[in-house]
Amino acid sequence: MNTLLLAITAAALVTLVALLLFPQQDVDEDDARREDERISPLLRGINYLLSDQPDRALQEMVQVARLRSEAADVYMALGEMFRARGEYGRAVRIHQNLLARPDLPDDMKLEAHYALAVDFQTGGLLDRALKQYSKLLELKPDHVPALKASLRIREQSSEWLEAEALLSRLEQVQNTSYRAHRAYLFAQMAEKCLQEGAIEDAGHYAARATELEPSCAPACFVLFELALRGGQWQQAGEILRSLAEHNREHFPLILPYMMKYEDYYQQEGRRLLLDIWQRSHDEELALSWMEHVGASDRDAARALQKELAFEPANLRARLRIEAVFEDEQRPLFARAWRRQVNNYICEQCGVGVKTLRWQCPQCHAWGSMHPQKGDIA
Ligand SMILES: [Zn+2]
Structure with missing residues (x-):
């Protein structure tokens, strides 16, 4: 069942329950007729719903709202329906009108604020949604x-x-720890500072990230880059070894950072990578390494394959x-395949992407995307 059908079902049921729980008092004949008028569009709506005609069901719900203009719950449901149809402007108007009612009960006011924010967010008006x-x-x-929606925005x-800051509030409210999530936020902040040339801040945030979570690869990359910029090779080596130990899957992504510093790569980095390879025999490391070297020098990549004695297993x-x-x-064929294949898969939701993202584009989990491994299905 799609979102629209769900929204309409919810609306119809809410209204039906409201009508059944709060029947009109002292029903005389006229009242009974009016009650029939109020209920019949709802019943027709449910009928359309059952025969899978959501647009006609929606028309009937508009009629219910017109006849029961005092009923905030019907308007809430209508707003949901318009949003589900992508008619954000109409959903916004309905929720704004509700909020303008001086007699709106407190719980309904909260619901209307939330619904209005969701309207703006789904319509792409993020500033207004945040407000x-x-x-x-x-x-x-x-x-x-x-809190979660604001965090997402x-x-x-x-x-x-x-x-x-929002993550901190969520931690308090839910009495839980988002340690790894926080580490990735600091790592993103560190990358931003590095891009803007705020070296000291970049180092500060990257260090906070790795203190929280030593496996947070993007933070390690910032620290690694800073160490190499400062010519601190020993420190760079420590960061490299720590990442290889804590996060083997994302470790090969350090290669492009290292290869920007040719002297370091030739005199120090290469030896450390060989050492890590000898101990792990990690396929992803060997393949990424050959790909990076081969991008500018295919003969060197061939020599590297020999040196690693790497044979593809699948x-x-x-x-x-x-x-x-x-x-x-x-x-x-192989280059064309390489260009279009999904190289990373989210371990939380299973979505695949060509180039790694630290936050999954589908389920928004952090650090959940890992290299595709094993044979092609
Ligand atoms: Zn995901």
Whole structure:
């Protein structure tokens, strides 16, 4: 059943329950006729719903709202329906009108604030959505859906410190720890500072992230980059080894950072990578390493494969190696496959992406995307 049908079902049931629980007092004949008039569009609506005609069911619900203009619950349900149909403007108007009612009960007011915020958010008006969520949170500071939705908007807008503040509130309200999530927010802040040239702040936030979660790879990359910029090779080596120990799956992503510093790579980094390879024999490390080297020098990639004595154990690994060695001028199957294959999969929701993201685009979990491994299904 789609969202619209669910919304209409909810609306119809809410209204039906309201009518059954609060029948009109002292029913005379006229009242009974009016009651029939009020109920019949609802029954027709349910009928349309059962025969899978949501648009006609919606028309009937509009009629119910017209006849029961005092009933806030019907308007709430109608707003939900319009939003589910993508008619955000109409949903917004309904919820704004509700909020303008001086007699609106407190619980309904909270619901209307929340619904209006969701209208704005689904319609892409994130600033207005945030304002609405704030108004709601002033009335009810422990409203978890509003806190989560605000957090999501701050993350979407790359406002990492504001997101972190919301995460703290969620931790208090839910009495739980979002340690790893917080580490990723600090890591994002560190990356932002690094891009803006605020080196000291970048180091500060990256260090906070790795204190919270040593496996937080993007924070390690910032610290690694800062160490190499400062010529502190020993420190860079410590960061590298720590990441290899705590997060083997994301460790190979350190390669592009390392290879920007050719001297370090040739004189120190290469040896450390070989050492880690000898101990782990991690397929992803060997493949990524060959891909990075092969991007500028295919002969060097061939030599590296020999040095690592790496033999692909499955078709996926074989194709990745073939893509490295295929002639760019005359590309064959492997390069085309490599360009369109999903390299990372979210372990929480299963969505696949070509290039890694620290936050899953579908379920919004942090650090949940891992390299595709094993044979091609
Ligand atoms: Zn996911």
